[in-house]
Structures are given as C-alpha cells and as structure tokens.
Amino acid sequence: MFSIFKKSAAPDAKASAPQDPGAPITTVTVTVNGRTVTAEVDPRMLLSQFLRDSLQLTGTHVGCDTSQCGACVVHLDGRAVKSCTTLTLACDGGSVTTIEGLSQDGTLHPMQEAFRNNHGLQCGFCTPGMIMSAVDIVNRKGNTLDEATVRAELEGNICRCTGYHNIVAAVREGAANMTGVKQAAE
Amino acid sequence: MYAFNYLRPSSLAEAGSALTKTPDAKILAGGHTLLPTMKLRLASPKALVDLSRVSELRGIEKKGNALVIGAMSTHFEVSTSTVVKGAIAGLAELAGHIGDPAVRHRGTIGGSVANNDPAADYPAAVLALNATVTTDKREIKADDFFKGLFTTALGEGEIITRFSFPQPTKFAYVKFANPASRYALVGVAVAQTGSEIRVAVTGAGNDGVFRHKAMEAALAKSWSPDALKGITTDPSMMNSDIHAAADYRAHLVGVIAARAVAKAG
Numbered sequence: 364m365f366s367i368f369k370k371s372a373a374p375d376a377k378a379s380a381p382q383d384p385g386a387p388i389t390t391v392t393v394t395v396n397g398r399t400v401t402a403e404v405d406p407r408m409l410l411s412q413f414l415r416d417s418l419q420l421t422g423t424h425v426g427c428d429t430s431q432c433g434a435c436v437v438h439l440d441g442r443a444v445k446s447c448t449t450l451t452l453a454c455d456g457g458s459v460t461t462i463e464g465l466s467q468d469g470t471l472h473p474m475q476e477a478f479r480n481n482h483g484l485q486c487g488f489c490t491p492g493m494i495m496s497a498v499d500i501v502n503r504k505g506n507t508l509d510e511a512t513v514r515a516e517l518e519g520n521i522c523r524c525t526g527y528h529n530i531v532a533a534v535r536e537g538a539a540n541m542t543g544v545k546q547a548a549e
Numbered sequence: 550m551y552a553f554n555y556l557r558p559s560s561l562a563e564a565g566s567a568l569t570k571t572p573d574a575k576i577l578a579g580g581h582t583l584l585p586t587m588k589l590r591l592a593s594p595k596a597l598v599d600l601s602r603v604s605e606l607r608g609i610e611k612k613g614n615a616l617v618i619g620a621m622s623t624h625f626e627v628s629t630s631t632v633v634k635g636a637i638a639g640l641a642e643l644a645g646h647i648g649d650p651a652v653r654h655r656g657t658i659g660g661s662v663a664n665n666d667p668a669a670d671y672p673a674a675v676l677a678l679n680a681t682v683t684t685d686k687r688e689i690k691a692d693d694f695f696k697g698l699f700t701t702a703l704g705e706g707e708i709i710t711r712f713s714f715p716q717p718t719k720f721a722y723v724k725f726a727n728p729a730s731r732y733a734l735v736g737v738a739v740a741q742t743g744s745e746i747r748v749a750v751t752g753a754g755n756d757g758v759f760r761h762k763a764m765e766a767a768l769a770k771s772w773s774p775d776a777l778k779g780i781t782t783d784p785s786m787m788n789s790d791i792h793a794a795a796d797y798r799a800h801l802v803g804v805i806a807a808r809a810v811a812k813a814g
Contacts, residue, residue, distance in 0.1 A: 385566065387555055388557055389555070405552075406554060407550045429585055429588070431729075431730075433649070439654075442625070443650060443651045444651050445651045445652065448580060448581055448585065450555065450580065450584070450597075450599075452555045452599075453580070453601060499650065516650055518649045519648065519649025519650055519651050519652060
C-alpha cells in the first residue's frame with residue numbers, strides 16, 4: 364500500500380492548483396511537526412500509516428486500529444483525533460502534531476515530564492496517545508483539572524498495564540505545569 | 550479496505566454532481582463509522598466523496614423559532630456551541646457524550662443521522678424534537694426519515710445539508726451507555742414542543758429508533774416520571790445481544806424514560 368509513496372521538499376504547483384471536482388485526488392500536502400510534506404498516496408492510506416510508514420514517525424502507535432484504544436491519537440489542526448480513523452488525503456492543507464513534535468530543543472514537554480515524574484506508564488504502548496490526549500484536554504479544559512474530569516476525558520485512551528492512577532496524576536500535574544506553554548504543541 | 554477513489558468537492562453543487570457521476574460512491578462525513586466498516590470490508594464503495602470542504606454544510610444558528618445545525622457540524626462543535634446550549638441544552642449534552650473526545654472532533658451529526666445506527670444517540674433527539682431534515686433535494690420530517698435499521702428516507706446520492714429543530718419548552722436525553730463503546734444500550738429522548746409531547750427511544754428497538762406512543766399519551770395527561778409507572782414495552786420489539794437481553798432492554802426503556810422526564814423538569 365505504501366510503495367507508491369514519494370515526497371518532495373516543497374509543495375508542487377499541481378498540488379495547490381484547483382482540482383476538477385470530478386477528478387480523484389491522490390496528492391496530499393500536510394504540515395507534520397512544523398515540516399510541510401507533499402506526497403502521492405493511496406486513498407486508503409490512514410494518517411497513522413502515513414506517519415509511521417511513510418514519515419517514520421513511529422511514536423504514534425496503532426493498538427486496536429478500530430478507533431477505540433487511543434494509542435494513535437495525534438493533533439490535527441490543534442484537536443486530538445484518532446489517526447487510525449482519518450484518511451491521509453482528508454488532512455490536505457492541515458497541520459499535524461505527533462508525540463515527536465511535543466518536545467522543544469531536546470526538552471521534554473511539561474506533559475511528558477509529568478508522565479515520567481509520576482511513573483504514568485508501564486509498558487509505554489499507550490503513552491504517546493495518552494500524552495497527546497492529555498495536552499488536548501488541557502487545551503480545551505484549562506490547567507486546573509480535577510480527577511473526575513481527567514478520568515472522563517481519557518475515556519478514549521486505554522491502558523492495559525497500570526490501572527490509570529498514575530496516568531491521572533500525571534495529567535493533572537502536567538496540566539498545572541503547562542501554564543503559558545500550551546501553544547508550543549501546535 | 551478495498552481500493553477506492555477519493556473525491557473532495559468544495560461546494561454542495563460539486564458534491565451532488567460528483568455523487569451522480571461516480572458509480573458506487575459513498576459520502577464521507579467524519580468517517581468514524583464508515584472507515585471502520587470499510588476496514589472490515591463490510592462496505593466497499595468504489596469512491597468516497599469527502600464533504601469536509603463543503604462550506605454550505607457548516608454553521609450553527611438560531612433562525613426564528615428553530616435551531617439550525619449544519620450537517621457537517623462535529624459532535625464537539627455541537628456540544629460546545631453557545632447557540633445550541635442556549636436553545637436546547639440537552640442536545641449539546643447529548644453530543645458531548647457520543648464516543649470520546651477524539652471521536653467527537655471528527656464525527657458529525659449528519660453522518661450519524663444518515664447512518665441511522667440503531668444504537669446512535671442523535672436519531673432519538675431528531676425524532677423526539679420533531680426536527681426537519683433538509684437535503685440538497687428536499688425537506689424530510691423526522692417521522693418520515695427513519696426507516697428501520699441503518700435505513701433512512703435518503704435516496705442515492707442525496708446529501709443532508711442541515712437539521713432544523715423547533716424550539717422545545719422541555720427536552721432531555723438520558724442514555725444507559727454500553728460501558729465499552731458508549732453507544733446507547735437504551736437511550737430515551739423526551740420533548741415537549743408547544744402542545745406536542747414526544748418520546749423517542751434509541752438503542753433498544755430491533756427496528757431502530759422509535760416513538761413510544763403509550764408514554765407520549767401518559768405524559769400528555771401528566772408530565773411526571775410517575776405518569777410512566779405501569780407502562781410496559783414489548784420485549785419482542787427489543788434488540789437482544791450479549792450486552793443486554795430483550796426483556797432487560799424493555800425494562801430499561803421504562804427506567805430511562807422516567808429519568809429523562811425527571812431531568813427535563
């Protein structure tokens with residue numbers, strides 16, 4: 364499915380030209396973690412596959428591949444989405460932030476730091492999705508989050524190791540420490 | 550997934566034309582039901598027509614005595630809209646409990662209603678509130694729209710453009726959510742609009758969303774949870790699966806309906 368992938372350094376003229384509404388589209392231009400990529404993709408290619416297999420951004424995980432587990436959560440235009448249930452072509456013109464795009468200049472994002480500080484992970488498989496969802500929660504709900512809110516908002520992210528206690532603590536601490544830096548992720 | 554072509558029109562006219570001209574095309578709204586269905590190869594359209602760039606399908610506004618919601622409004626947009634909260638707060642609340650936050654960022658009211666999943670939340674509200682479904686071809690009353698499991702009055706290539714909800718005096722929706730999927734095991738919407746009282750049940754019926762006429766008659770006499778006491782629901786009309794047997798669902802319809810009336814006040 365990925366063999367026809369190719370990318371160019373800059374968007375080409377063809378990609379930005381108006382399309383005949385009846386013509387199938389196979390080209391996508393999308394900004395991922397600040398870098399603009401133009402690619403020719405199979406229409407079936409999911410955003411999760413594009414990130415992992417084409418851009419080698421393997422921090423985005425695929426757990427269930429049925430939009431239930433949340434391991435694949437990334438931000439599309441500033442909102443958390445399940446990349447396993449989003450077509451790459453539908454992201455044309457959009458901006459995607461993955462777990463790799465959170466840290467700045469080698470410094471962990473406050474939410475990443477809070478997960479480390481609170482031991483908010485065991486095997487780590489769900490962690491990228493948890494952190495991307497957590498940052499989205501803060502963007503929507505602010506820096507002061509009670510436990511019930513965090514638990515309710517994390518319902519789309521499943522952890523099979525830890526029982527959520529440390530994850531919830533990490534999200535609350537990360538939220539508090541995100542004051543003034545929430546825009547850094549987008 | 551089987552291979553398909555991807556089309557992305559930028560206007561309603563283009564979308565209509567793309568659907569007419571392309572054989573075996575399906576509409577892509579938020580994709581949160583369609584794409585999983587295609588992954589399972591339960592659906593294999595030859596083309597997807599993505600409506601995400603059709604601006605005519607966006608927007609939420611109060612128009613006279615009606616709340617008008619564009620079909621491509623996401624669950625997130627409906628749940629956080631001050632216009633929706635101001636007009637029909639229970640509808641915003643309903644939207645805020647569909648799926649999970651990431652799902653609500655993509656899933657749309659138009660996609661949900663067009664799919665008419667028997668466990669979806671929106672059909673109960675559309676039916677109880679007696680909404681009008683506007684398409685690119687006509688207007689369809691809610692009573693004429695839902696035609697059973699995953700079936701609606703929509704024709705081939707017909708696009709829902711917006712929903713018009715008459716302003717109710719009372720409305721509430723309560724669901725008993727499946728703890729894994731958050732779909733409604735039983736969901737009941739109750740509404741009082743002018744002199745009309747409507748009760749719509751989702752999740753439970755084996756033929757999809759339905760109006761509970763016995764409950765409507767009882768509530769018309771006395772709007773209170775107690776008025777529903779003794780009203781039974783026929784288990785043979787109920788869905789039955791590993792999550793809940795038919796008689797349990799029938800029982801839950803009464804319990805959840807009473808809670809909805811209490812919530813509506």
